[in-house]
Amino acid sequence: MVFNFISRRIISHARPHIKLEFRSHGLLSLSFSSSSAPSTSMSSDSSNQHLFTVTYLINSCGVSPESAILASKHVDLSKSPNTADSVLACLNNHGFTKPQVSKLICGNPKILLYDPEKILLPTFQTLNSIGLSSTDVAVIVSSRAKGILCRSLQDRALQCVHYLKSVIGSDDRVIKAIKRYPTVLTYDIQVYAVGNIQILRKIGVPESTIVSMLALQPRTLITSVDRFQKVIDDVMEMGFDPSKSTFLLAVHAVRSMSKSTWDMKVELYKKWGWTEDEIFTAFERFPGCMMASTDKITRILDFLVNTMGWEKSYILLWPIVIGFSFEKRIIPRCLVYQYLAEKGLTDDFNFTKWLMYSDTKFLNWALKKYEEEYPQLFKLYQKHLDEAKG
16 A cells, blocks of 8 residues: 555644623623633723624624634724625625625634725626626635635636636536636646646546546646646556546545545554455545545444445445445435345345435335335335435
8 A cells, every 4th residue: 555554643722611691782791711811901992892893793794602702813893894894795795695604704704804896896706707606606705715705816717717618628517617616716727737637648547537537526636746746656556547437536535635534544444354455455446435534434334234234345346335325325225125135025135226226216126116015115215315314
């Protein structure tokens, strides 16, 4: 394996306890009970400014009291309440929902000091001009304001879209790629993508595979050439063939996590009795098995081994199961199988039919032929689907 095992340290930081007292007309007082709390000798003016900011964040922006306390450390609204009002009005006029406004302000409270005419409106207009709807813009900005809300966005965004179209072709696919990774618009595409795509072409990665990766996972290709070359070298050292589709999937997996995260997942699989060779074999068959969170890996293996009674060899044969939705696919379908197996109505577990079929095909194959005789079967399946949807 390219990655070795390393140890990790988790350092916890104590937080001050925040006490908030309210009256019907708004925030009354703030108090802190840790050594890191503000001094009680804080000047009256400073205290009033801080109180104004916290109150504004809570009452006007929908920010929670604790988040307002934290955000107030980075912004003073007492000197420019009109600017903050203008920012909120601009966001409201452009379709931002209250939760989106709250999320945006929590993540970057200094936005309330921006000049809407110079930063917000030009950004919204640029994003609209490349084909994003107002709803898309609100989602993107509220999630990634730090990179998106900048004066240099227009030139870089237009250059990015032009390049993406030259490679991907379809306007719809370009928009989908941007929505999957909006931060791509903030990069100098000539520096962070063009060279990496040239590397892939040089080693023989099919153009169709490059196009698919750029459309579906643009983040994989947006990095420095030196770092990308190192990932390519690692994946080729593992024995992946650049001409196969799994090559870029492996690149995506290695590129998406740190060495410590990779090592942690290797150790997790080992706890379930897998050897390093077996882990590597599973990764060769389905690189996504290393991209699932440790929690998801644990829950799926626990269910398949301890509830379904699967042998390790079966999971190694079908590691793609680690990539399936645990709540929406694995549990509902496997429980239907168990129900039928207990009644002697089905043969040995056929992975392709039970887990690879689309929802429609699965319903037609596994449920409808038993619907009249065992109506509770569909109810069992639907119950778990409903629970998964919340």
